[in-house]
Amino acid sequence: MNASNTDSGEEAIRVESVQKAFAGFRALKDVSFNVRNGEVIALLGPSGSGKSTLLRCINRLEVIDGGRVYVHGQLIGYQQRGGDLHEMSDAAISAQRRSIGMVFQSFNLFRHMTALQNIMSGPVFVLKAPRAAAERRARELLDKVGLADKAHSYPTELSGGQQQRIAIARALAMDPKVILFDEPTSALDPELSQEVVAAIKTLAEEGQTMLIATHEMAIAQGCADRVLFMVGGELVEDAAAPEFFSSPQHERSRQFLARHT
Amino acid sequence: MSIDMAAGPVEVRIIRRRRWGAWLLGAVVLLAIAIIVVAGARARIIDVDVFFHYLTSGEILLGAWSAILVGTVSMAVALTGGLVAALMRLSGNPILSSVSATYVYFFRGTPMLIQILFWYNAFPTMFPYLHIAIPFTDIVVVSERMPLVITPFVAAVAGLGLAEGAYMSEIIRGGILAVDKGQQAAARALGMTQSQIYGRVVIPQAARIIIPATGNQYIMLLKSTSLASVIGFLELLRITQGIYSANFRVVELLAVAAFWYLAMAAIVTAIQTLLEKVFPVR
Ligand SMILES: Nc1ncnc2c1ncn2[C@@H]1O[C@H](COP(=O)(O)OP(=O)(O)O)[C@@H](O)[C@H]1O
Ligand SMILES: [Mg+2]
Numbered sequence: 001m002n003a004s005n006t007d008s009g010e011e012a013i014r015v016e017s018v019q020k021a022f023a024g025f026r027a028l029k030d031v032s033f034n035v036r037n038g039e040v041i042a043l044l045g046p047s048g049s050g051k052s053t054l055l056r057c058i059n060r061l062e063v064i065d066g067g068r069v070y071v072h073g074q075l076i077g078y079q080q081r082g083g084d085l086h087e088m089s090d091a092a093i094s095a096q097r098r099s100i101g102m103v104f105q106s107f108n109l110f111r112h113m114t115a116l117q118n119i120m121s122g123p124v125f126v127l128k129a130p131r132a133a134a135e136r137r138a139r140e141l142l143d144k145v146g147l148a149d150k151a152h153s154y155p156t157e158l159s160g161g162q163q164q165r166i167a168i169a170r171a172l173a174m175d176p177k178v179i180l181f182d183e184p185t186s187a188l189d190p191e192l193s194q195e196v197v198a199a200i201k202t203l204a205e206e207g208q209t210m211l212i213a214t215h216e217m218a219i220a221q222g223c224a225d226r227v228l229f230m231v232g233g234e235l236v237e238d239a240a241a242p243e244f245f246s247s248p249q250h251e252r253s254r255q256f257l258a259r260h261t
Numbered sequence: 262m263s264i265d266m267a268a269g270p271v272e273v274r275i276i277r278r279r280r281w282g283a284w285l286l287g288a289v290v291l292l293a294i295a296i297i298v299v300a301g302a303r304a305r306i307i308d309v310d311v312f313f314h315y316l317t318s319g320e321i322l323l324g325a326w327s328a329i330l331v332g333t334v335s336m337a338v339a340l341t342g343g344l345v346a347a348l349m350r351l352s353g354n355p356i357l358s359s360v361s362a363t364y365v366y367f368f369r370g371t372p373m374l375i376q377i378l379f380w381y382n383a384f385p386t387m388f389p390y391l392h393i394a395i396p397f398t399d400i401v402v403v404s405e406r407m408p409l410v411i412t413p414f415v416a417a418v419a420g421l422g423l424a425e426g427a428y429m430s431e432i433i434r435g436g437i438l439a440v441d442k443g444q445q446a447a448a449r450a451l452g453m454t455q456s457q458i459y460g461r462v463v464i465p466q467a468a469r470i471i472i473p474a475t476g477n478q479y480i481m482l483l484k485s486t487s488l489a490s491v492i493g494f495l496e497l498l499r500i501t502q503g504i505y506s507a508n509f510r511v512v513e514l515l516a517v518a519a520f521w522y523l524a525m526a527a528i529v530t531a532i533q534t535l536l537e538k539v540f541p542v543r
Contacts, residue, residue, distance in 0.1 A: 059450055091454060098452035108447035111543045112465050122451040125461055154543050167447075174451065 010037045012072060012178050012209040013058060019066035020053055020233075027053045029233045030067070035178070035211060040204045042220035042241065043213040044256065045230035051213035054230070055180045058211070059100040060093055071100055072177050098126060101171030101179035105186050107163040109155040115142065115166045116151040122174045134173075141169040145199055161192030165199050172203075179203070181212040185219070197222070217261055221245060229253045311513040315504065316520060324497035325521040331417050331496065332483035332525070338422030339482070340475075343429025348459070350434055361430065368427035374488050377420030381492040385411050417489035417496075425482050432474045436467035469540045476533030483525045497521060 013035040020028040027050045035041055043051050056062040058069055060077045069076040076096055078085040088096075109118050119138035123129040142148050145165035155163050164184055171179050184200065185193035197218045203210060204223040212219055220227060220241070227244040229237035229252070236250045245261075248254045301307070315321055349361035368376070385407035393402040403410070411419075440463050448458040490499035497518050505514040 061446060061449060094449075094452045094454050096452075097450060100450070102447075102450035104443060104447060106443050108441075108443035110444060110447070110462055110466075111441075112540070121461070125457055126452045156543055170451070 010072075011035070011070070012037045012039065013211065014070040015054075015058070015067070016069070017067035018054070018057055018064050018069060020050075020057055020062060020064050027233050028057065028064075031230075031233075031235045032067075033228055033235060033238055035209060037209055038207040039209060039225050040223050041211045042224035042227045043211060043230065044215075044220060044227055044253075046252075046256065049230040050233040051230055052182050053233075055102070055182050055211065055213055058180060059097050059102055061102075071096070094126075098122075098174055099177045101174060101176035103164070103167050103171055103179060103181045103184050105183040107155070107160070107167045107187070109163050109167055109170070111155050114152045114154055115147065115158070115169075118155070118166055119170045119173050122170060127174070138169070138173060141172055142166075144172075144202075145169045146195075159192060160188045161195040164188065164196045168196070168199055168203075178209040178211065181210060181214065183213055183215065185214065185216045194218075215260060221261075229256070307512050307516060308510070311510050312516055315510075315514060315517045320500050320504065321497070321517055321521070324495065324500035324518075325525075327495060328483055328486040328497045328521070329525060331414065331421065331486045331489060331494070332479070335418050335421035335425060335486075336479050336482055338418060339425035339429045339478070342423060342426030343431075343433050346426065346430035347433040347437060350430065351437060365427045365430055368424050369431070371424075373420060373424045373485060374491065376424050377417060377488055377492060380419040381411060381413065381416035384416075413489065413492045413494035416492055417486065417494050421482060421485060421488070425478060428478055429475070432478070433467070433471055436469075436471035437463055439470050440466045465540065466543075469537070469542060472533060472536045472540060476529055479529050480526045483529070484522055 011034055013033075015031055015033050018028055018031045019026070031050075031054060043054065045051055053062060057064045058071070058076070060069075063077070068078075074096065075085075077088055077093055079088055079092075080086075109115075110121060113121060116135065116138050119141055120131070120134045123134040123137065124131060139148070139151065142151055145168060147162055147165055147169075150158060150162060150166070155166070158166065168179075168184075181200070185196050188196065193216060197216060200210070200212070200219055201223050210223075212224070214220060224241045227237070227239055227241050228235055229239075229244070229248075229250065231250075231252045237244065237248065237253050239249065244253070245257065248257055346361045346364055349357040350365075352358060389407050390405075391407050391410050392404045394400060394404075395402065444462050444466065445458055448462040453461065486496050487498035489496050490502075501514045501518040505511045
């Protein structure tokens with residue numbers, strides 16, 4: 001599914017020995033993995049295993065306690081000078097986040113903005129793109145997620161599935177190098193989640209690099225190149241998707257698959 | 262069952278039950294009001310000509326204008342101070358946060374009247390001279406005896422504005438906290454800076470929650486300008502009292518004052534309604 005991307009094979013995300021604790025509770029214990037350009041990764045694991053925390057550490061919504069995160073070769077949050085890592089300014093960290101899209105379980109569309117304004121918000125406020133160009137691009141993206149007629153609807157006027165597709169379009173408007181999905185279908189009815197799964201599938205076919213925490217097997221089995229399986233803050237399995245589903249190595253992976261398929 | 266199912270569609274009338282109790286209660290209240298109005302008119306409790314004479318007299322209009330001026334300038338001070346205090350409180354910086362909490366505690370916890378007296382009477386004796394200069398230059402911004410700086414107007418605005426700012430800071434903080442945390446996370450993930458997150462996402466949504474309470478506070482503040490009469494500020498109530506202590510038309514003059522306070526309240530209510538349309542519930 002990493003068909004057309006020209007620089008596929010290059011590294012999109014590198015997570016090295018990442019540690020994260022909340023008041024002494026170790027939510028991530030020494031997690032390491034790589035994501036190549038154009039790869040689609042399903043991040044699986046029981047609830048509370050640290051999937052959300054891991055995603056939030058990649059775009060530094062959470063500050064890690066140890067280890068390093070690179071996105072497209074750029075160290076996130078720090079600048080290496082000599083042997084030391086200097087923490088970046090807030091402005092520099094914000095700039096790094098521009099190329100990392102994120103889609104949330106609860107959509108988090110800006111409630112005071114229409115669908116169109118939501119999609120334009122990143123380009124206009126963050127990238128300072130000209131309004132006309134941003135609107136043209138936003139309308140293309142609305143069309144792409146099948147919601148061209150909802151441009152002027154507010155989030156409360158949209159179904160959950162529609163809101164999530166707008167949220168995907170909002171992330172895409174920044175032309176992110178990678179998109180992090182935190183259980184994008186978990187708040188949706190099975191029927192509505194199909195629309196979102198279809199949107200993610202389209203992106204996968206286009207070679208968009210994605211890291212998707214999910215319980216939705218249609219995403220994990222239908223789109224993912226690789227599966228990362230987490231338990232209790234540890235990455236216990238990192239395997240190509242077909243292998244993971246046909247012969248899971250870890251005991252917990254087998255139990256998990258037995259329950260979810 | 263006696264219903265004939267084969268009879269075809271019959272026009273069924275719906276007879277609403279009569280709300281006798283509600284009608285009766287309404288009638289009693291109207292009657293009571295009518296009795297009071299008639300009794301008042303018979304007793305000539307208010308001389309309408311005198312009322313209208315003073316309603317638009319120069320002195321009274323000046324008083325109403327000062328109430329609007331002091332009330333509005335104080336509200337501007339309160340909104341600015343309240344926003345700064347709320348952001349300090351939410352900043353996560355322990356020093357800023359506790360300074361803000363202390364400000365709110367003192368200025369919300371003491372009577373406005375005492376604060377007005379403090380700024381007018383106590384403050385200039387504590388700091389008799391105001392000298393503001395830009396360090397390392399010869400430029401002097403102000404150099405003046407404090408009693409000349411702290412006019413009744415300045416003292417009234419300081420007293421009302423800073424006390425009201427403490428209330429506003431809590432109202433604004435409550436509004437900000439009521440905005441779902443996910444909104445900030447989404448804005449941050451897009452790469453917005455902290456000021457963009459507040460300016461573009463949080464404050465516009467908090468506004469909807471803040472506006473009704475602010476309208477309330479603004480009306481209260483306009484009425485509280487009457488407190489400034491204690492420091493000799495010529496505001497509506499003091500002017501009214503001055504007139505009726507000479508001509509004993511107490512009822513008419515108090516009615517005139519009440520009329521203008523009600524007019525201000527009506528204007529604020531209109532502004533509030535307008536702002537609620539600009540920031541609708543979503
Ligand atoms: N902000 C936080 N404060 C305290 N504990 C947290 C916080 N965020 C997550 N945790 C804890 O970290 C663990 C992992 O959480 P999370 O990453 O949300 O798991 P998942 O997304 O896999 O369900 C959980 O035990 C959770 O309670
Ligand atoms: Mg989660």
